[in-house]
Amino acid sequence: MLYALKLSNNAKVYSGVVHFKPKVRDFCQDQWQGPRGKGRGQKQQGASSSCPVQNGGKVNGVGQKNGACVSGVCVSPSSDPAQTSHTPRRDWRLANNILRKFKSDRAELISDRGGVRITSDHPVVDGLIKFSLESETEVYVVRLFLENSSPSPLFFTYYSALHRMTCFNLQDKQKVTRNNPLQLGPGDQYEVQLQFKSSLLGFYPATLVFEFKTSISSSSSSSSSSPAFHLLRFIEAQYVTGLARELAPTAPYRPRAIISVTHTHLVTHTLNRSTFTRPQVYNMGAVKVSFFLSPSPSSPRSILESGLSRENYSKRFQLLLYLEELQMEVDIKRYNKPNTPMVRDKTNKKLLVLEVPGVSESRPSVLRGDAILVTRSGDSNKGGVVKYRGYVHRVELDSVKLGFNSRFLSSFVDGLKFDVEFTVNRLTTRLQQRATELADRHNLGNVLFPSGDPTIQPPKKQPLLALEQNPEQYTAVQNIVAGSSRPAPYLVFGPPGTGKTVTVVEAIKQVLKTQSHAHILACAPSNSAADLLALKLLEHLEHRKLFRMYAASRNPEDVPNDIRDCFVFPCKEELMKYSIMVTTLITAGRLVTGGVPPGHFSHVFVDEAGHAVETETIISLAGLLQPETGQVVLAGDPKQLGPILRSPLALKHGMGVSLLERLMKDVSLYQKEEENGVFNNCYVTKLLRNYRSHPSILKVPNELFYEEELQVFANEMIRNSYCTWEYLPQKNFPVVFHGVAGRDEREASSPSFFNVAEIEVLMDYLKKLLQGQGKRGLATISPKDIGIIAPYRKQVEKIRKALKTLEKVGSVEEFQGQERRVILVSTVRSSAKYVQTDQYFSLGFVKNEKRFNVAVTRAKALLIVVGNPLVLRGDPTWGRFLQFCSQAGGKTGFDSSQAEGEEEVVERLAALLETEESEVQQQIEPEWRNEQ
Ligand SMILES: Nc1ncnc2c1ncn2[C@@H]1O[C@H](COP(=O)(O)OP(=O)(O)OP(=O)(O)O)[C@@H](O)[C@H]1O
Structure with missing residues (x-):
């Protein structure tokens, strides 16, 4: 574009600065919107349409057997043919058309028409009746009155709840069914009662459909009856505690307008x-x-x-x-x-x-x-x-x-x-741009595109006592200390809890012990991971040797007490006296800016390297590392969270791949050798012994992401410490999936989601955990042994608001690399309609297996996941997790067999509307044939 502007005389360049003609405006397009036909709109549409809806059965499929309308059990799932598992899948186009028709006809479907008026003893706004109760023993009753306001008789032939949930019960005196229709004379009113009772906290929506005809025939031929017409009412029932009121949306959600950004050329003071x-x-x-x-x-x-x-x-x-x-x-x-x-x-x-x-x-x-x-x-x-x-x-x-x-x-x-x-x-961008330039200038080619020497011999064994029990960790440390991979980076990779951070810490310790002039830069992509690294190093090193360097933007109050003391940035000479410097990758750029010369650091270690954009990692190397003499060590797991980016174009062109992942994928040095199928330990070590978790916690991630290679080595006493907890649905299985029929809500202008029902359930578990500690042989637990993970910032904020104690609450990103004795996970998502958006924008847990992997592998002894099974079961990863919990007896709370998801409701509605259309068709068909 600039080239075109230059050619057309709209821009001129003097000494590297572009001067535009005043009329030129620079317009930033949102890359997610993309050019016509591409980007968010199209993708979402395509994505949602790829989710087929099940067939609701043939024309007369719904209600013909009248299973839906027996008093007291009128919402029994088994009574409907649409429920049967062998129904063929609906053509998605047809289902979408019907859904669209439903949406566009919503006003018509809720309006009183055909001479029928539906009123209630509750306020009805836009066809919706809302109510909530705060007791599990209470039965809540809503009365609905069907009135014939026309001068002729009408027939009430059928009614049903499209959401089949056991907490709802529909009743009427005459037990109306299609086989037992009720005539309503002009002015007649007839009452139908909806009862709601739930022992499980949550949000329960339902759609009620009422069917009427103006005439019915006594014969079985439907063609002599008038076509049916349907009226709908929507129900939103909640069973909540007082906490729900405290955490309710502060203001209705009003999305921020998406605006184009025009840069005017104004003088900035x-x-x-x-x-x-x-x-x-x-x-x-x-x-x-x-x-x-x-x-x-x-x-x-x-x-x-x-x-x-x-x-x-x-x-x-x-x-x-x-x-x-x-x-x-x-x-x-x-x-x-x-x-x-x-x-x-x-x-x-x-x-x-x-x-x-x-x-x-x-x-x-x-x-x-x-x-x-x-x-x-x-x-x-x-x-x-x-x-x-x-x-x-x-x-x-x-x-x-x-x-x-x-x-x-x-x-x-x-x-x-x-x-x-x-x-x-x-x-941050400039530091990365500078780093790529410096990488060229300082000849990092052999570090970034290593060819290595595959025939290199492993170093002679040095006495290393600490990790002798683990041969892989031991080998990695030996090779790092010997610098065997130089100038190629040494990679330490492996699944969660296999001791990558421990290996990095041990290697640093050994380097400092054996090489008196060594200077080490230890980095991580996030502040929380860098803090963790510093804290672990301080378990082995004297504090005076380590400097934890922070960015100016870091709030000192967020820093753990033990490393809060070094917030002042000393001069270069003072800094260079420290044997080890711990920073985030971005903040490492300050060392280059501050003039620390290349070669000062003999070793650069990057923990959680799979989480960093390549150019972030390069900041810690370019201008600091002497490629011939310096040793780079990258530790991480490409199956856990990768780099986070905003630009879909940058993602598309590979910026979402970390340096660690790229090296593992593209460079043969880091791949299994063809002849023996093992890794060359002079360049790379794969760790497989998990020292963190109970085997049940590891089971699904191990199977889905690690080809069942993970081995359980966690301390038996710690990993079994919750096996006899009284609230486990299944003893000796310390994984709980607690189903919650919640609602994902938003407030004010924040696009982030929260789910109050899930928070209520989490708080209940926390109470049980903290009250029950020390009892019946259970170890004592303090809030700092408990971690709560949620995928959306709003949920994190609301949970923090609800907490009285100081458990760590955070996003998956904040928990990567961390572990806790007990982990609670809130999945938040309760409406299938947002799932595709989550996938497209890499949000949430659903459709994001890396986030799933990190979240469920943080717990040592007890993992409690709170979520909506109706939504989660649609995702293969979560589906497998639910199946595993169910088979092992760890599932509790709201169960998908107690209700149906949105798909089924659409399907049932579609079947009803089809019935309506086909009956109209049958009525007009003979006339049409005559006209022919
Ligand atoms: N050789 C070992 N012997 C005993 N415990 C170990 C050993 N190595 C690691 N651990 C313990 O295992 C747990 C996980 O270690 P670490 O955090 O280093 O794993 P990681 O691979 O970095 O995990 P993540 O992938 O989640 O970041 C820690 O509690 C650590 O103390």
């Missing part, structure tokens, strides 16, 4: 940067421009389409990072707020407070040190507008505190309104 000193970062502008202006053959398209190579390494990654940044920019601009007041902070008058609802759940993602632009409201449309830049000093629950310069502050009065623009902190 950079004001006081306050106390934040950022590292000087690499300016990519010139490189980007010259790169985009260069004509083929190295055009962006051909670079993207050719695979990754030594030659295009830097250019390809810069392009992908650029795409990623564009998408980040589009995403954050959605949170821009017009006409928003700011007030002075009460405690520090130099700061202004801006309300940003959702900021605590990173919507938008704003960190300490980020910039936010503000324009006086009303000025935006004027010429020569000035934008003021404030820096974030503190992020609170729903607001941020901003620092501006004194000139701005002197003219500020409380309540003054501004148009607020959020900006992407480009530091």
Whole structure:
């Protein structure tokens, strides 16, 4: 595009800077929307349509046997032919058409018509009756009155609940069925009762259908009856505790509008940067421009389409990072707020407070040190507008505190309104872009595309006492200490809990013991994983030898106590005295910026390397590692969470593959040798002994992801410590699947989901865990031995709100690499309609096996999963998990046999509407034949 603008005289380039003609506007397209016909819309449509709906049976299939309308058992599943398992699958197109018809005809289906009026003793809004109860013994009754408001008689022929749930019961005095229809004279009213009773907390929706005819024949021929017509009413019943009211949505969900972002070329006043000193970062502008202006053959398209190579390494990654940044920019601009007041902070008058609802759940993602632009409201449309830049000093629950310069502050009065623009902190992308450039400059080719020497001999055995019991870990440490793979990275990979982190820690310990001049950089992609690494290292090393370096954006309150003491960033000389430095991969870039010379670090270790984008990993190497002498060690599991990206284009072109995974896939050194089928331990070690979990916890992931190679080595006393817990559905099987018919809700403008019914069930388990501790031979447990994992930030936030104790609650990302004695998982998803969206955007647990794998492999002794079996059973991974729990007796709570999913309801409705259509057809067919 820039090339075209240049040719058409709309842009000029002077010393690497592009100057546009004023009319040129730069427009950022949301990459998820994509070009016509591609992207989200089409994919979702295609995806949902690929989910066939089961056939509801032939024309007269529903109700003919009248099984649905016997008093007291009117919702018995077995009485309906549509329930039978041998029904053929419906053509999805037909099912979709019917569903569409249902949606478009909803207003008609709930409206009183054909002379029938349906009223209730409860308020009915848009055909919906809602109620809730807070006791499991109470029976809740809703009365519905069917009235013939026409001047002629009518026949009430059939009624049913389309959701077949055992908690609902429909009754009427005359026991109306199609074989026993009831005549309603003009003005007659007839009562049908819906009863609801549930012993299980949850949300139970139902659709009631009532069928009428204007005339019926006494003969069996349906052609002499009038066609049937149907009226619907929707029911939403809940059984909740008081907690549900506390956690209920704060405001109805109103999605943020998806806006296009136009960058106007305005003057930006950079004001006081306050106390934040950022590292000087690499300016990519010139490189980007010259790169985009260069004509083929190295055009962006051909670079993207050719695979990754030594030659295009830097250019390809810069392009992908650029795409990623564009998408980040589009995403954050959605949170821009017009006409928003700011007030002075009460405690520090130099700061202004801006309300940003959702900021605590990173919507938008704003960190300490980020910039936010503000324009006086009303000025935006004027010429020569000035934008003021404030820096974030503190992020609170729903607001941020901003620092501006004194000139701005002197003219500020409380309540003054501004148009607020959020900006992407480009530091992380720039550091990655710089790293790819440095990788070229510092000749990391042999590290990133290693060829190695496959005939290399393993090192002589050194006395290493710590891990002798485990031959794989032992071998890995020996090879790392000997540097046998150099310059190729050494890979330590394996399933969860097999001791990858322990191997890294032991290797570091041994390197420091045997090589007095060694300097080690130990990194991980996330703060929580880097903290864990630092804490484990401190179990073996003196604190004065280790420096845990944090980003300026890290809130000290989030740092574990034992490593909170080193928040000051010393000078380079001081830093270089430490034997070991622990940072996140991104923060390792500060070492390059700070001038730590290449070769200072003799070893770079990256734990959880499968979770990092390749360019993030490169930050810890490029400019720091001397390829000939330095040793790189990557530890991780490509079957656990991979890199997280926003741009679908970057994902499509391979940026979702970590360096660890790429090396394992593409480089033969890291693959099993053909002749003997084993790995060359000079370059790679696969760990298979699991030291974490009870075998029942491992069973499904082991079978689905690790070809049953995992071996159980966990400490027997710990792994069995919950086998006799009184609340286990099955003794000696410490895995519980607790079914909950919940509802996935959203609130205000947050797109994140939560499920209150699941939180209520989680709280009940927590109470049981903490109250029952120490009893009947159970070990004592403290809240810190318990972890709660949920896939959506809103659910994490709501659980934290509900908790009185200090269990760790977090997303799967936060739990990767962690373990707890007891893990509770809330799957949240309760509506099948969102499942495809989750899959497309890699959200949630359903349709995301890597997330599933991480979540269920964190527990040592007890795993409790709370979720909706109706939704989960549709996913092969969860389906297998449910089946396993069911077979072993670990399933409890709401059961899929007690109700049906949305598919079945659509199917049943479709069958009814087909009946209606076919009867109309039968009525008109003879006339039509005569006309022929
Ligand atoms: N050789 C060993 N002997 C005894 N326990 C061990 C050994 N190696 C690891 N462990 C224990 O196993 C558990 C899991 O170890 P670690 O966290 O290192 O595994 P991991 O492979 O990094 O797990 P994840 O894939 O979940 O990050 C820890 O409790 C650790 O102390």
